[in-house]
Amino acid sequence: MEIELKLQIAEDDVEKIASSGLFGSDPDTLELKATYFDTPERQLRANGFSLRIRRENDQLVQTLKGTSRKAAGLFARPEWERVVPSETLVIDSQTPLAMLLGHDADSLTPVFRMSVKRRRWQFVDGEDAVECALDVGEILASERRSPIHEMEMESKRGDLAVLFRLARQLDELAPVRLSVNSKAERGYLFLEAQAESFKAESVELVPEMSAQSAFQAIITACLRHYRLNEALLLDTRNPAALHQARVALRRLRAALTIFKALYADDDAELIRRDLKWLAGLLGEGRDLDVLIKRNEAEALRERLQTARDEAYDRIITALNGKRVRMMMIDLVEWTSMGPWLTNEDTHEQRTKPAPIFAAQPLKKFRKKVKKGGGKLDQLEEAERHEVRKDAKKLRYAAEFFAGLYTDKRQRRRHGKFVAALEALQDQLGALNDLAAAPDLIQHLGLSDDPDAQALAGGTKKKKLIAAASEAHGDFADAKRFWE
Structure with missing residues (x-):
């Protein structure tokens, strides 16, 4: 089981982070070239898996991985790895691949490729050990290319809190932003036409869950919904992306209200306060979008558009600010390991x-x-x-x-x-x-x-x-x- 925190960084900040000395010793350098496979009907993706063969320097490794499509930031993913002699897939009983696809496994074919230069540090702090990987590269599909600049921090042993401490130290060096997509998912999205926005996905709950597990799954799904649309909003200033980002915040705030019996700590109140502030800020832009849509008077159009542009400028500035970036990381940390998880006063409600x-x-x-x-x-x-x-x-x-x-x-x-x-x-x-x-x-x-x-x-x-x-x-x- 792989547990890692993924962060997006700007291209201009890559070398600043690499040369910071934050992770201790000099890094190993790997040249990674991967081919991702799926059936023509994308059955692996539909079942929440990715399959690749990756060349790691001189070695070929085949990996089947749970893609954590509903994950947001902190990824906990099952994976099956094996060294293979060539770039031809090996399909046998050692992984769930044959069981997942049956006879359709014969139709697996390359769908996209990735090329990445990875610098990898082994960070050790007492009992805590983290593998920190700084990836720079690109996704390739047909004639199209999409850049990759990200940091992955995988817990090898010890307390998961070290991942979040490192994330905050990184942000002191250069702005970092929570990532909610695996590389595999980015590849699949790259194959599709760019969306104007992303609607909320269904939450993967089952009747056997506890209230606590359901709450964590819901917060994670809402956070993913928000970050997918925040990224689009930053790139395109599209009203549909702003609307869905605001919907995601409303859903987050509603979830915190619905599950209030499960927690009682100051950190949660700070999170609720920050979410309310951000939702209000996005609401200013959304209100103007609604007004512009209803307006039919040409004489009024320019004044409304100017007001809307100014509101969006304020929103983009806030989204690029530290308060919003850290808000999302704080929320992942609180959800996955906050004090509410061990509060005896709420134990009965959490375990229902x-x-x-x-x-x-x-x-x-x-x-x-x-x-x-x-x-x-x-x-x-x-x-x-x-x-x-x-x-x-x-x-x-x-x-x-x-x-x-x-x-x-x-x-x-x-x-x-x-x-x-x-x-x-x-x-x-x-x-x-x-x-x-x-x-x-x-x-x-x-x-x-x-x-x-x-x-x-x-x-x-x-x-x-x-x-x-x-x-x-x-x-x-x-x-x-x-x-």
Whole structure:
């Protein structure tokens, strides 16, 4: 089992890190050239594995590795290695390869290649030992190339905390950013057209899990969702990437609320505070994107676009700052080895079977949404906003816990429940956008502009409330999938 922390670094900072002396002795240098294999239908990738033959200087090594597609930063991956005589795959009973693919193993073919120069240090500090590998190279597919500049730190023995201590020391030398993709996954993504954004993936939960393990899996999936979109946002400033990065933060914050019974420490409160700040910052850009999309007045377009560009500048500056970079590393460390994992006061909640624990927040938030939204037309804006927030938490909880409810009746009920909740959330979201527009217009100094005032869309409010009330009725009728 391989346990490592992966960090992205800028090309210009590679030599600064390599020559820092942080890792002690001079490094070994390896020239690594790898060919990755899969079937035409990408069956290995679909099953969460990668397969390569890599030349390590003068030796050929075949490796089948669990790709940890839902991992974020700290990778714990099973792998099977063997020395092979040539670049022809060896398929036998020594690895799960034959079992995974059956007769389809005969159709394995190269899908992409990588070429990497690796400098490798053996860092030892008392009882702790870490292999630190600085990789510079490229992914190659057809005529296309994508650069690689990253640091991998693999724990060989001792306390995993040393990985995070080294990450912070590295960041003092040059900015480092949490990586959530294995090289194999980067290769697969490179084969595809660049996405505008990445939507949340399903969380890999099973009924046999404890509440603690479910919480860790959910936080990891949310963090991965965020980092995939943050990287796109930094590269492209695409509104879809910003929206999904913000959704990922909302899901993270919801998960921390849903599982609050599992932890009680100051580190968690600091994380919650930082996530709230970052979500608010991204929200400024998202609000302007929504306003621009609704705007039809040519005279107003330029002023809104200027405000949007300024908001995005502030966001990009923050994302490149140390506070955000370290926030993500702090979250991985807290999730994987924080003090909450050994707190006797929360032991009973942490060790509950995940399905039993999940029923608690699902029941709680369903009750709040059903009761709070019963008379939407009579509520004040602030009260409708609270219903919307509870509906959002309920929806995220329903999505997080989907894997815990596996029989046909539960899956059928789950689909209908989430669909009804999504429809309600859409209507409440539209009402919230409408309610937020006047304050945003005032903040932009456009209160006297008739085109800007038209964006407040007061005439649509009654229709939206009626639609939300109807959606709430459908939600209230949806059967609970967790019972």
